[in-house]
Amino acid sequence: MALKNRTQTYYKNWAVQVKKDLQVEKGRGDGEDIRIWSNQDLDPTPPHKRTWHWWNYLLYFVGTGFNNWQGGSAVIGVGLGWQAAIAIAYITQSISGVVQALNSKAAARYHLGFPAIARSVYGMWGSTYQVAVRSILAAVWYATKTYEGASYLNIMMRCVFGHAYTDIPNHVPESIGYTTKDFLCYFLVWMLYTPFLFRRPYQLRNFFTGACFASFPAVFGLFIYCIAKSGGKLGLAENAGSVKMDTSTTAWLVVYAMASSISNGAAYIESVPDVARWAAKPNSVIPATLFCNFIYNPLAAVLGILGTSALQSATGETIWKPWDVMTLILEENWTSGVRFGVFLLACCWFYLVFAQNISSNMIPFGADISMLWPKHLTMTRGYIIVHLLAWCICPWKIYVSAETFFNFMGAYGIFMGPAVSIMLVEYYLISRGNIFVSSIYIGNSKNPNYWYTGGWNVQAYIAYIFSVGLCFVGFVNKVGATVPAAGEKIGYLAWFLSFTSGGVVYYLVNLVYPHQNVKNVKELKWEENADTNDVEIAGIEVVRSQSETADVEREAYAKASDNKYVVASSTTD
Template sequence: MTVSLQAFHHSLTRARKVIQVSANEEEHEKTDSWSNRDLIPLPPQRRTWGAFEYYGYWSLSSLNVAAWQAPSSFLTEGLSVGQTMAVILIGRTIIGLFSTLVAWCGLRWHIGFTIQNRFSWGMRGSYIPLLQRVLLNFIWNAIQCWTGGKLVAVCVTAVFPSFQNINNTHKLPRNTPATATEMIGFFLFWFFSIPFLWIPPERFRRPFLVTCVYCGVAMICMLIWSLAVAKGVGPVFYTPATVKPSPSSWTWNTAWIMLKCINSTIGGNAAGMTNGSDFSRYAKSPRQALRYIIGTVTCLIGVGTLVSLVGLVVTAAAQKIYGEIYWNPPDLLLRMMQNDDGSITSSKARAGVFFLALGFSLTAGFENICGNAVAGGIDLAGIWPRYINIRRGAIITFFAAWICQPWQLVNRATTFVTVLSSFSVFLAPLMGIMTCDYFLIHKQKVKLSWLYELRGGYFYHHGINWRALPVWIAGWAPTVGGLSVTVQKKLLSPKPLFHMYYISFFLGFLISFILFYVVNLIFPLKNLNETDGTDVFGAFTVDEARLLRLSPLPSTEKAGSCLDIEQVPTVSK
């Protein structure tokens, strides 16, 4: 029995070594409970992003179905076309500003959201924001796969017209809220996306180039085609404002509706805003900060607003052509292939629709990989560094799409999806804490070695910075009531609840920002001005180390000793 137990223990030890994430000590990497090669500050040879990469990254969040459909929600709220475009422009400008604030730590210290939260929340407390993001990445990845699957279904229908007539009777259970064509499209989109998970973020340049150019050209082609065929636009393009100010009744005035829509625009991108430092850490040098800002602002404001405008024009022109409003690109593309009796048109129309749908599909696929799968991989790596790196975490996130069952979420659990879209209620206070802590409390000074050791100064009390948790709760507590009554459509609830919810992002951010600063004044931290005297991870160029007042790491030192904080000199500035 003893021999058997020893053999079992030996086999288990060998299995753990096999599945453990590898590390190259010569590159100052170490794998333990808090670190692996994807979590340490990125060394210069892995930092490959310049202006083009950031332009491509933010383009992916603009050249998509969500941005195309954005005007429909705001027109439904009663805004005019001009007011709708103003809301989109203002919302995207704010997104660009706050994304840059969150990303600044990554530009300077080359660490991502996963590690950045350790000096704000504590080594163990950082699991609180991490688990939130893991949940969001799982669910949004699943929903994005479902949306992309509809585009793939259009592509398949363009090649095989009989595909749209597949009988559901013997294909799916009766209680499944989806058609056979939708499920096949979902599987194909999910399956063909998997190989892209093997591309590391430092090699995203080519996929960015292909997807952005292809989808951009596809959208322009749809614009030209629709205007040429319709010879103008339909009534939806001239929709007037229908919001009538009436302070004495429950009718909202235009200002509050616009604030609600701006808040909604920001909320739909809140998870992506927290991703900022995950990708800004790939910047080649601190001088890339300006290029990051240019790429962010140009895409979020310029490209994002233009995509919404193009979507509005194409939808209005299609209204004139078909007599109906098609805000959803897959529905419009499918209609473009059909005759009035529902039969499929000529092969030329099918070929055109195929290439248009393929453009949307490529962008949806790589946006999902970059913004959900890779981001989820980074967060999962932060929870189990010994066994999960970015690639493994991305694969786990992708397979979780089947567990999340997006066909149930999109077609039945609409309330749940609405709550997810409003998750900025919880993320805004998180960003308020991150921004205040980095810029005002720590004054952009971070001791990197403490971020990977329990014995360091970021361990706080039992691994948790108890200043952060109550401040975060205080940030969302005033607005969560408005979220609840809005989701439940309790229109007779007190108006202040709606007021606070309609400005929940700004209110949550400011409350947590101010309170965190005040709490740290009352209960000040020790050693706030300390940084490592040495570049302990070999993460900086000579110029970067000089700017940060770090001495280069001696070539004879090994990674194990570098990560021993007792041997790392401290510099107080």
């Protein structure tokens, strides 16, 4: 009976929370014009929701990052050898870790998500473009990771039901690239995400911790099989995976693979403030970020590289996707014991992809949407939208081959690189760590800090357009257009060139033509505004509470005046 009561209480509380999360709470300010610039998801995280400590971030980054098997093994799939693949894994993960750590600083210090910080950099209207670009990418990756999860579920279904599942007839045209069984798994995985649409990041610590513990048997279990399959031979002596190319071609392919590997995590590098904002202390995020990106993430990639190399030595084929490795295991040995082992392995991988998709794609998309239409959309409503979009993107077309996968990753890096570097230059060099939190929610010319020029930081977009334009010829080449050889090589530089040029040009432009907020931070010390940030947040909570109280009182009065209800005035949590 006690368990039944606790269960009923839990679900009642959950239902109340869902109803509240779906509703758009009024933001700070008095005027209707100001309210549309804020809601409960755009306001700074209040102290009682800052529940993530350094160990939570450590477990989180391990759980969502120690599954980078195909990030390294796909390098072999496009023609590079194991030596280049391992070097690329460590270099790119280290670079990503440093940039990601730097980009988490402002969020952990001021407890703001990416959309709010973007306003301080690009302007109240200018930030909408950056947020929209990232939300599109988050939607694409959400569908892609749902596809990966369906691939692992496919393996589990084969292990459990055997031929009763594998013999299901296909009624989907071959041109679609997906079968009836595949669509069944995709639908089931899609349904499994539904309960998580109504949970907030600060409520998912234990869920992400579980992903950390599932990552080790997942990655090492797959690696052990690959080594056993090759009889302990990694294929290193044969330089497995490499294709004979001249030095220049190899060098450019290495550069391209590095840029593509970083672009694989470019969306999350930009999105990390959406998780860092929940930090209990300002220094909770950076050490965990650096530790994981320097050690655990590249280790997973190296295991994927060596495992793929070993399988190539044993089979003569480049099998770089984990679910394809599991398929190979089942095709060679269909005994009950092997099927049980593969089932457990697929479960672990499924958990990793499931958690990573929520943290890296669903949460960022929800945060982005809440800024684009704050008067009508919350994070929860954004989760529902991206969940529905997962069917429109057709991710099964992306994973056709390693080359297609790399083209997909590398093509959009030019848009993400300068967006991040401009944010870093603004925070660390121009504003010297000072954000005027109140101004992030004033959407008119009375904004003394972030209205810039008609709501746009012109200096930031001069740098952004220059850096994107510099690499754009390479982008159109990756999406199918024919360009000169020089333009193709510029495309190989992708993220590196756009990231570097965007930050440098933005800094130089502000030396010659500084934006209006420079004078406001001129006399401030490093992160001086952060010392008074909690006072501002307390003010926001008071304004919200007063607004909610007024709404409840007005509703109570309206009902009482109709003589239908007697309602006591109360406030919401």
